[in-house]
Amino acid sequence: MNAPRDWNTRATNRRDRLARVARELGPALAGKQVDTAKAVALLDAALEPGDRVALEGNNQKQADFLARALVQVDTARVHDLHMVQSVLSLPEHLDVFELGIASRLDFSFSGPQAARLAKLVQGGQLRVGAIHTYLELFGRYFVDLTPKVALVAALAADRHGNLYTGPNTEDTPAIVEATAFSGGLVIAQVNEVVDTLPRVDIPADWVDFVVPAPTPHLIEPLFTRDPAQISEIQVLMAMMAIKGIYAEYGVQRLNHGIGFDTAAIELLLPTYGESLGLKGKICSHWALNPHPALIPAIEAGWVKSIHSFGSELGMERYIRARSDLFFTGADGSMRSNRAFSQAAGHYACDLFIGSTLQMDLAGNSSTATLGRIAGFGGAPNMGADARGRRHASEAWLKAGREARTGLGGARGTPRGQKLVVQMVETFREHMQPAFVERLDAWQLAEQAGMALPPIMIYGEDVTHVLTEEGLANLLLCRTDGEREQAIRGVSGYTPVGLARDHRMVENLRDRGVIRRPADLGIDVRDATRNLLAARSMRDLVRASGGLYEPPSRFRNW
C-alpha cells in the first residue's frame, strides 16, 4: 500500500527555505531585512534548482540589484531556473542563461536584448516556453507558470516589510500575489528602509525579505519623445488619424503606446483637434503612461482621466499637481498597475493605435525580424478585438456595423468591434519597406522552431492602416482581394505598393475604403511642425508650468 500523499509540500518547503536563510544569514538577517552585502547569500539560501523565478523586469522599473546578485549565485546550488518575467532588458537577464543559472524562459518583451536572446536560443543555452502579451503572462502566473520565488523592486520598505512601490508599481502586485499565495518566497530590493511609508502598496504579509540596494533601482523614461524630432510626415499622418478615425468614430477611450507617431497626435489635439471642434468629443479617457507629449492637451482641458501601466520619469510633480486626472494615492503619488491597465486597454478602450516594422497583404503585422526574438509586450492584448466585451459605445458599434454589413450567419450577427489602427510610414529606416509579401516572422518561426509565426497584430483584428499616402479602412473590405488592394493602395512606392491594381484601388477610393489626405479635406501643405502644440522639450516644460522635469538626457536647451 502507498503511503498517504503529503498535500502540503509547498508549505513545508517554504518553511525549510526560510529556516535555511535564517541559518545561513545569521545576524545579517534582522526580521525580514537582509544586509545589502548578503544579497547573494540570500539567493543562494532561498533558491533551489529548477525554481520558477520572476525577476522583476518591467517595461521601465528593473530589480537591477537583485539581477546583479542572481548572476553571482553558486551554480552548484542554484541552476536550471525557469525565468518567468515580463521584460528582458538588462544584460543580467540573459547572463543567467549563459552562466548556467537558468535554462528556461517565458516572457513578454525583450526589445533591447532580442538579438542576444536569439543567439542563446540558437546555441541551445536556453529554451523559450513562449512569448506572451503581459496580461497573458500574468494569467499564467495563476495557472501553470506560478513563480516559486519573486525578485521585485520597490522604492521603500518599512521595518515590517510593507512596500511602497510609488508611481512605478507596474507588474509588482501581480508577481507578488501569485508568488506569496502559492507557498513561494518574495524578495524585494528597496531604495531605502524608512519608519513610515508614504503609503503601503504591498502588505508586509506578502513579503519575505527586504534588501536595501546600494543604488536606487533602474528606471527608464521610455515614453518620453522629444517633439523636436517629430517630422512633418508624422504631422500629416496624425492629422489623418484625428480627422479620419478619431473624429469619425468619436473615439473617447483609447490607448497610445510608445512612439513619435502617437506623440504627434497628442500634440495636435489642442491645435488641429481644437480647430475641428473636437474638444470634448474625442480623447477624454486614456489608458497610457503619463506621456509628456500629452501635457499640452491636458492643459487645454482635453483629458478627463488617465490610468497608467507604469509612470514616466520627470512627470512626478506634474502628476501630483494634476491629481484629478491621474490615479494617485492619498499621499499624492501615482499608483500604476500594469495588470489593471491592460484589462482596461483590452475591455474599456475603443481604440488601439500602434506601429509595426512589417505588414503583409492580409494585414498581419510584426516587429519580429530575423535574428531577433523580441516579443510584443502589451500590443497583442490591446490590439485584438475584445470579443468578451458587451458594453456599447458609438465608436465600437460603428466599427462593428462596418465590419458586418452584408454578412450572414455567425459572422453577420451584430456585435461591436475594437478599432485597431496600424500607423506606419511606407518605408522605415534604411529604406526597408514596411509592406511586404511575406513577414520575416515566418522564417523566424522556422529558425526558432516556433509553432506559429510571431505575429504581433493579426490582420483579422486590424481595422485601419494609416500611411503618409492615405488611410485604408479594412472594416469595409469584403474579400481577401479587396483587403489586399486596400493595403497596396496605401503602400506608396514600396514594391508592394507599386504592384497595386490601379483600377481596383480607385474603386476602393470611390467607396471610401481608401482615403487620401485630400479625400479627408486635408491639405498636405498644412501639415507643418507649426501645428505641434509643443515643438521641443522646453515647450513641454513650459506648457507644464515648470512642473515637468525631464531627465537630463532630454534637457537639450
Added chain:
Amino acid sequence: MNAPRDWNTRATNRRDRLARVARELGPALAGKQVDTAKAVALLDAALEPGDRVALEGNNQKQADFLARALVQVDTARVHDLHMVQSVLSLPEHLDVFELGIASRLDFSFSGPQAARLAKLVQGGQLRVGAIHTYLELFGRYFVDLTPKVALVAALAADRHGNLYTGPNTEDTPAIVEATAFSGGLVIAQVNEVVDTLPRVDIPADWVDFVVPAPTPHLIEPLFTRDPAQISEIQVLMAMMAIKGIYAEYGVQRLNHGIGFDTAAIELLLPTYGESLGLKGKICSHWALNPHPALIPAIEAGWVKSIHSFGSELGMERYIRARSDLFFTGADGSMRSNRAFSQAAGHYACDLFIGSTLQMDLAGNSSTATLGRIAGFGGAPNMGADARGRRHASEAWLKAGREARTGLGGARGTPRGQKLVVQMVETFREHMQPAFVERLDAWQLAEQAGMALPPIMIYGEDVTHVLTEEGLANLLLCRTDGEREQAIRGVSGYTPVGLARDHRMVENLRDRGVIRRPADLGIDVRDATRNLLAARSMRDLVRASGGLYEPPSRFRNW
C-alpha cells in the same frame, strides 16, 4: 480672463467628506472605526448626490450590512447615485432604485433580481448603462466608471484598518484599488475587529472607514451541486465531453462554471476518465472555484493547481489540508481574486465549457429571456476566443488548425483558438426547446432599447455544441449552411432539430463534424449514475476524509 483651473478638486472633495464624517459622527468615529449603529449616518455624511458607488455585490460575498444601511440614507442628502457593481443579488440592490437613492446602473450579473430589474427599467426608475463581463467592468473602473465610494465586505479588520478578506477576496481588490487611488472613499463592513489579522489582504492605507457588522456578511454556496441530482443524461453528456473533447484535444488548462453538467464531468474523471487512461493527460490546471464535486478527482491525483474567483462555503478545512493545489496565504486560508482568475480564464485556459438557455442556428447563445435583464457574469470573457493570446498549447493549436484549414487571407493566417463548448440538453425545464430559430435576446433588446441583443456567447466563438444526441464540432464547418445543419443535427426532437436536412446531417456525420455517442465509442447503456465517483453529498464528505463540511442545507443524510 478665466480663473486658473483647480486640478485637485478630488483631493479637496475627499478632505471635505472626511471632515464631514468626523464632524457628524463625533465620538462614534474612533480612528477609522465607526460604531455599528452609525452606519447610516456614515453614509449620509460620506456620500454626495450623483456619486458613482461600488456596493460590493459579488457572486458569493455580499456587503449586506452596508446594503441595508444604504437603503436607509436620507434621500434629501443622498440621491441619483450611479451604482457600478458586479452582481445584483440582494433585494436592497434594487431597493436603492425604488427609493430614489440611485438612478443609474452598470453591472455584470443580476440572476436572482433579473425580473425585478427589468420591471424597474420599464418603469423608468433606473437607467442601465450597460451589461458587462466581470473583467470588463473592472477595466472600466479604471477608465470611465471609476467609483467615488466603495462599500465592501471583509472578514476582519485590525485597529489600523487593514482588512482580512480571507477565502472570499473575490472583487474586493479591484474595487478598492480603483476607488482608493482616485480620491474616493473606501468603507468596509467587517465581521469583527481584531488585534492581529491572520494576514493582510487590503492595506489600511487604502481603507477610510471600518464598520463592524452586527452579523457576518452573507455568503452563498453557489458552486455546490449535490451529486444525487445528477441525471444519467448528464452522465452521458459528460462522457462525450471527456472522450470527444477533453481527450481529443488534450485539454490541460480549463475553467468550469456552475452547474450539474460540469459537476458530472468532474465526478467522472476518476472513474470514466481513469478507464480511458487520461490521468495526467487532461484537466491538470484549473481556473474555478473550489467545487466540492472536484474532490474525488483531487483525491485521485488528477489536479495540479486551482486558482479561484471566490471560495465555496464548507471547503475551508479541505483547502487548508490540500494547500499544494490552492492559492493560500501563509496563514493557510485561500486567497481568491476574481480579476486575476478572469485574466487566467481568458488567457491561460484552453477550454471554457458552459451552458445556456437558448441557442440559435448561427450558434449564438443567451440566457436572456423576456422580462428578465440578467447579465452573463464571467461567461463572455472566458467564452470568447482570446485573440491577444500568443502562447501555444496542443489543444489551442489543434482547434486553430481545424478552424482555418482551407481558408486564405487574413482568416486563413494560422493562429490558435480557444475551445468554447456549449453543453445543453435539447429541452430545458418546462419542455422549452434550447434550440430556437431566433433568440429571445432580440426581442428583449427591442423592449429595453439595447444597442445589441444581449448575447452571452457569440456563434463565432463557439467551437462545440454538445447535447444528449451528440457532439457538433463547429470548427470544421465551412459555410453558414453547414453550421446550421451541424446544430440542427444535435438538436434532437426540438422543432429546430426536426427540421434538419437529413442527408446533409449524415454527410456531416461522415465527416466527423457531428458525432453520436456510438461514433465516439460510447455505449449509452454505460451512462449510469454508477459511473459517478460520488453519488451524494455524503460521498463527497467521505471522499474528502471528513474535511469538507457542507452547509446545513446540503446535509441531507
